[in-house]
Amino acid sequence: MDLLKRAIRYLFAWMEAGLDRVFPPSCNPLYHLGALGFLYYWVVVATGIYLYIFFDTGLTEAYASIQQITYEQWYLGGVMRSLHRYASDGMVAMMAVHMLREFSLDRYRGARWFTWFTGLPILWMVYAAGISGYWMVWDKLAQYIAIATTEWLDRLPIVGGTIARNFLDPSRLDDRFFTLMVFMHIFVPLFLLFVLWIHLQRVSRPTINPPRLLAGGTMLMLMVLSLVKPAESQPPADLTMVPSPVGLDWFYLPAYPLMDIWSDAALWGLVIFASALFIALPWLPPLRRARAAEVDLANCNGCQRCVDDCPFAAVEMGMRTDGRPFDMQAIVDPDLCVACGICAGACPTSMPFRKASALIPGIDMPDMPIRGLRDDVEREAGKLTGKIRIMAFGCQHGWDIARIGDPDMAVLRLPCIAMLPPAFIDYVLSRDLADGVLLAGCSEGDCYNRRGVEWTNARLARTRDPMLRSRVQMERVETVWAGPVEGWTHRKRLRAFKDRLAALRSATATRPDETVE
């Protein structure tokens, strides 16, 4: 399992690196798969409403009305129909790639099990909505789907082999059948929206809209595709003939040919097994995660920064319980905590300069306390003896910057780069523990912990608390946000950073009387 995950991750990492060169980091499609799925959903809904106005629910009228939409109004109805189809396919495609990517990133276990788990009903509902949509056209494909689906459903003891009889010959079918299909095709997507809302319940500030550039490009792509290759019906359904050959939508119907190869029972077995495996996956095996963040009330002043920064809504504010003169205190829900440490990095008491009292922040990671981090920094920086000394902080989910093996650079890796309180940068530089500080994390727009890179950039830019102190010379701070295969980017940026630090050093040496604010 681990090997498979790594192989897929490696594949994705290369594709992400390639797309990072073409798209701005914030617009890489692979970083917005869920949001793209949402975009497609809204396109399907909007175009569906339009098509429904002209759709006639009758045995012969259904096909005729769709033909009319497609050909007599090709410039609007036809385009709408094509957008409806291609956006539906896009939704399945995005969903599948999104699922595969989250799996490869190991973002389906531990606290993230709920989001993964709620993905299964979404999967089924998208398929139910799509398949019922094809059914409504009542062409050859619809006939194929209707017969194959009902024969398969008839296998269920509760159904008892009665539905497929409706499609034995034309005399058995009436207009009510289309009313049922219309109801399904409208009700299922509506309910899907509700399940999508549940899906995002454990995600703080979910990204449900792709960036404008990406949304615009995707819409343009769909529009061009709709004009170049408009969606069309196949010949009308004829129950006296077998619908073969038939053009299948392989996004929605890849399992259908299996019905002819396998028995219905075998296909049910596959579906049940695949669903059970999907549900069980977060516990096969369970994630051995670090312990959840802990609040130290003696040091918590209820400032709420940890709540604001937690990307998983694992910290919330509650009424004070220790009698100290603050209204609120932070409360951690261990079930939701992924132990990324972003909260500890946001805590104003994570101050390495503290010497009078023990360095215990208001919120801290039991397995990697801030005090231990300070000790590690002092120890590792103490080993640096070169002319240019760099203290690097890397993300455990990004490329391991220690692989460069530069003797002038000490490396400490954190669960997330945003676990590093900005005061540590000040601490390293002001105490002359190093000449420069390098921060290396995931690609911009694709932080493993969702917001780590974004928060770090904002803290360094002094636009988000806790801000980097203004006395820190930004020339001595470098950031490298790149994917887990982009070792070359790290090397290149390190070289440039070293050159910059060397230049700064020589500039300072030639002007020894100048002090740096």
Place this chain on the structure above:
Amino acid sequence: MIVKALQFFGQGIVYAGMALWLGYFANQPVYTQLPPDTALVKLSVIHGAQHEGECRKRTQEELDALAPNMRAPFDCPRERLPVTIEVLLDGKLVYRESVQPAGLARGGKTRAYYKFQTGAGPHELEARLVDSARTEGYDYEKAARIDLIPGENFVIDFRAELGGFKFLGRSVTDLPEN
């Protein structure tokens, strides 16, 4: 400037790739369910067989002992017999099954659904069904000469209320029963 232009070009390639992916697999490759020059024959039966035992007429005392709404004149066993179905094509048995009635108490209707492919052209088709305890002969049977066209969906339906088997196809000529 050149970098920007190259980036836009690259984005165009990515979108074109996505469009190709969506556009092609939306209805290609074509799936052939039935080989050429063949037809499909479907059998569908939903039928309640006879009850396992004989119905007994209730005595007046028995009826008086029952609640007024429960006073059915006959006491019939709930369980039904299995239904045996056979289909022969050109004299050759292609399907034979004894199907149990539905329900935990075997009191429901028997349901059977079967399909098979055969070559297009003329055939002799025969369907038989036993829904009683008889050991010889059939309760329902039908034979016909049929001429299947390639891709035809030929149906063997069963409706006891309409006299038994119905052959639904383009060319069906009934043959006399044996």
